[in-house]
Amino acid sequence: xxxxxxxxxxxxxxxxxxxxxxxxxxxxxxxxxxxxxxxxxxxxxxxxxxxxxxxxxxxxxxxxxxxxxxxxxxxxxxxxxxxxxxxxxxxxxxxxxxxxxxxxxxxxxxxxxxxxxxxxxxxxxxxxxxxxxxxxxxxxxxxxxxxxxxxxxxxxxxxxxxxxxxxxxxxxxxxxxxxxxxxxxxxxxxxxxxxxxxxxxxxxxxxxx
Amino acid sequence: xxxxxxxxxxxxxxxxxxxxxxxxxxxxxxxxxxxxxxxxxxxxxxxxxxxxxxxxxxxxxxxxxxxxxxxxxxxxxxxxxxxxxxxxxxxxxxxxxxxxxxxxxxxxxxxxxxxxxxxxxxxxxxxxxxxxxxxxxxxxxxxxxxxxxxxxxxxxxxxxxxxxxxxxxxxxxxxxxxxxxxxxxxxxxxxxxxxxxxxxxxxxxxxxx
Amino acid sequence: xxxxxxxxxxxxxxxxxxxxxxxxxxxxxxxxxxxxxxxxxxxxxxxxxxxxxxxxxxxxxxxxxxxxxxxxxxxxxxxxxxxxxxxxxxxxxxxxxxxxxxxxxxxxxxxxxxxxxxxxxxxxxxxxxxxxxxxxxxxxxxxxxxxxxxxxxxxxxxxxxxxxxxxxxxxxxxxxxxxxxxxxxxxxxxxxxxxxxxxxxxxxxxxxx
Numbered sequence: 001x002x003x004x005x006x007x008x009x010x011x012x013x014x015x016x017x018x019x020x021x022x023x024x025x026x027x028x029x030x031x032x033x034x035x036x037x038x039x040x041x042x043x044x045x046x047x048x049x050x051x052x053x054x055x056x057x058x059x060x061x062x063x064x065x066x067x068x069x070x071x072x073x074x075x076x077x078x079x080x081x082x083x084x085x086x087x088x089x090x091x092x093x094x095x096x097x098x099x100x101x102x103x104x105x106x107x108x109x110x111x112x113x114x115x116x117x118x119x120x121x122x123x124x125x126x127x128x129x130x131x132x133x134x135x136x137x138x139x140x141x142x143x144x145x146x147x148x149x150x151x152x153x154x155x156x157x158x159x160x161x162x163x164x165x166x167x168x169x170x171x172x173x174x175x176x177x178x179x180x181x182x183x184x185x186x187x188x189x190x191x192x193x194x195x196x197x198x199x200x201x202x203x204x205x206x207x208x209x
Numbered sequence: 210x211x212x213x214x215x216x217x218x219x220x221x222x223x224x225x226x227x228x229x230x231x232x233x234x235x236x237x238x239x240x241x242x243x244x245x246x247x248x249x250x251x252x253x254x255x256x257x258x259x260x261x262x263x264x265x266x267x268x269x270x271x272x273x274x275x276x277x278x279x280x281x282x283x284x285x286x287x288x289x290x291x292x293x294x295x296x297x298x299x300x301x302x303x304x305x306x307x308x309x310x311x312x313x314x315x316x317x318x319x320x321x322x323x324x325x326x327x328x329x330x331x332x333x334x335x336x337x338x339x340x341x342x343x344x345x346x347x348x349x350x351x352x353x354x355x356x357x358x359x360x361x362x363x364x365x366x367x368x369x370x371x372x373x374x375x376x377x378x379x380x381x382x383x384x385x386x387x388x389x390x391x392x393x394x395x396x397x398x399x400x401x402x403x404x405x406x407x408x409x410x411x412x413x414x415x416x417x418x
Numbered sequence: 419x420x421x422x423x424x425x426x427x428x429x430x431x432x433x434x435x436x437x438x439x440x441x442x443x444x445x446x447x448x449x450x451x452x453x454x455x456x457x458x459x460x461x462x463x464x465x466x467x468x469x470x471x472x473x474x475x476x477x478x479x480x481x482x483x484x485x486x487x488x489x490x491x492x493x494x495x496x497x498x499x500x501x502x503x504x505x506x507x508x509x510x511x512x513x514x515x516x517x518x519x520x521x522x523x524x525x526x527x528x529x530x531x532x533x534x535x536x537x538x539x540x541x542x543x544x545x546x547x548x549x550x551x552x553x554x555x556x557x558x559x560x561x562x563x564x565x566x567x568x569x570x571x572x573x574x575x576x577x578x579x580x581x582x583x584x585x586x587x588x589x590x591x592x593x594x595x596x597x598x599x600x601x602x603x604x605x606x607x608x609x610x611x612x613x614x615x616x617x618x619x620x621x622x623x624x625x626x627x
Contacts, residue, residue: 026410027410027412028412029352031357031409032357032406032407032410035357038356039356049263056265058265059265062325062329068328082410082412138347141351141352
């Protein structure tokens with residue numbers, strides 16, 4: 001397999017995993033099948049969409065409808081298997097980590113190709129990776145998991161920072177891409193297997209709440 | 210009445226119905242009058258705004274402030290009558306269906322005029338119709354009704370698909386517009402009167418929720 | 419101090435106050451430190467980001483990363499002091515009012531500089547001031563405070579209207595800026611000290627909720 005084919009395969013895995021996560025959260029809120037499809041698609045394309053709006057470039061899925069169609073089909077295909085969801089939580093989390101790793105690197109690279117500053121590229125990489133999941137939780141009416149626990153956004157941040165640093169060091173593009181993706185994947189897998197988390201802040205709700 | 214006048218009248222009905230729905234949901238969350246106005250406006254212009262951001266064209270209401278003003282005034286005018294809201298639920302739902310029908314066709318047509326693919330035009334038509342209501346429910350801190358029950362987004366999808374198909378078949382623009390709007394309206398009215406709904410997915414909340 | 423230095427100082431105060439409000443709300447939802455940082459940044463830059471997306475101009479913080487960095491650092495610096503948050507509620511609210519006043523004027527002015535209509539400029543001024551706080555509450559899974567009570571958005575509206583009116587009257591730019599900011603600040607301070615609020619609308623939840 002060539003680099004492009006491997007990247008495409010990893011993207012497929014990531015899109016599918018993101019769509020499954022959207023479908024399951026939709027099911028937890030007892031959405032109808034249309035809502036399941038919408039949430040699956042939004043998790044898969046949400047991050048890249050927000051990135052492209054901020055960068056003011058054409059939204060990527062307009063020229064690549066297969067992206068939306070794949071996510072929608074995977075979300076719908078999740079429905080008959082949703083009752084077994086708790087048995088495959090671990091494999092789905094791993095596939096999700098693969099998706100995060102690839103999307104963060106792709107997002108960072110796209111921003112750098114638009115000649116943004118390194119700072120903006122890091123922000124765009126993180127947004128590409130996590131915004132879909134944040135929108136998912138907002139639509140499911142719950143506080144975004146990504147902002148509450150698990151080393152998820154932080155893994156994305158490390159990968160995006162490393163990408164920009166490697167790019168600035170002049171490393172070959174392919175090496176830069178895989179180092180960055182690899183770091184995100186490793187951090188996420190360690191976080192999943194060892195239940196890593198970042199300390200949380202606890203504040204008593206004020207009188208106005 | 211000419212075609213343009215009829216279309217304008219239907220748009221007025223739709224904007225008013227959407228603004229009323231926003232105002233009533235704001236009232237269910239005991240928002241203040243300013244919040245009532247904001248929610249009314251957002252339901253009425255939200256869908257078209259998201260569409261225009263995604264298409265990267267000037268947001269439609271910037272050149273047509275009357276759209277925002279009408280929605281805001283209708284929302285404020287709803288306040289003294291809000292206590293009678295449960296008595297006019299049916300008429301409001303019908304006016305809302307008129308709005309959905311017109312907005313879906315207008316959204317699909319605008320995308321096609323930008324020379325997007327048929328796929329993108331369908332997505333834009335659906336977004337134009339439903340995004341305002343989704344944002345309304347997110348701001349009112351509840352899971353979007355549109356994603357949970359009632360044949361609402363599905364009616365929008367059917368209309369947008371039919372619009373693109375009729376356009377591709379080469380039907381006259383006016384006929385395309387009214388067929389598409391008519392189908393959305395009929396499906397919605399049937400769904401309202403016969404309580405149609407799509408099956409829902411039920412998933413037990415995971416341990417992380 | 420020159421006008422520019424004073425304006426910069428007031429912006430610093432505003433950014434810091436907005437970031438603190440984001441960090442405290444994140445703490446009320448027991449977010450982790452990354453979530454605290456994200457929420458702080460979003461409150462500080464959210465309004466200007468939505469404005470720039472709607473105006474279709476480059477998002478302001480891309481060329482001014484210090485804005486994001488300042489907000490992120492202030493949010494993180496809030497963590498060790500969060501337990502004392504209830505003791506400094508009043509000073510934080512006053513700093514927040516300073517931020518609102520400056521951001522509304524800056525947002526209105528930016529829109530006018532893009533040669534939008536006065537109507538659009540008013541809307542953009544209000545959005546610049548309040549959208550960050552609205553997104554904060556959506557991410558914290560609660561109905562936006564700004565839409566429910568306190569004379570907050572209304573203060574922004576008055577300031578933006580006054581800015582456009584003064585600009586239309588041909589007043590000197592600096593005078594226009596400070597009159598508008600001053601009015602927002604005064605209304606907000608009066609609202610804080612006298613617990614002003616706008617009447618709310620109460621609607622019984624419908625059967626569909």
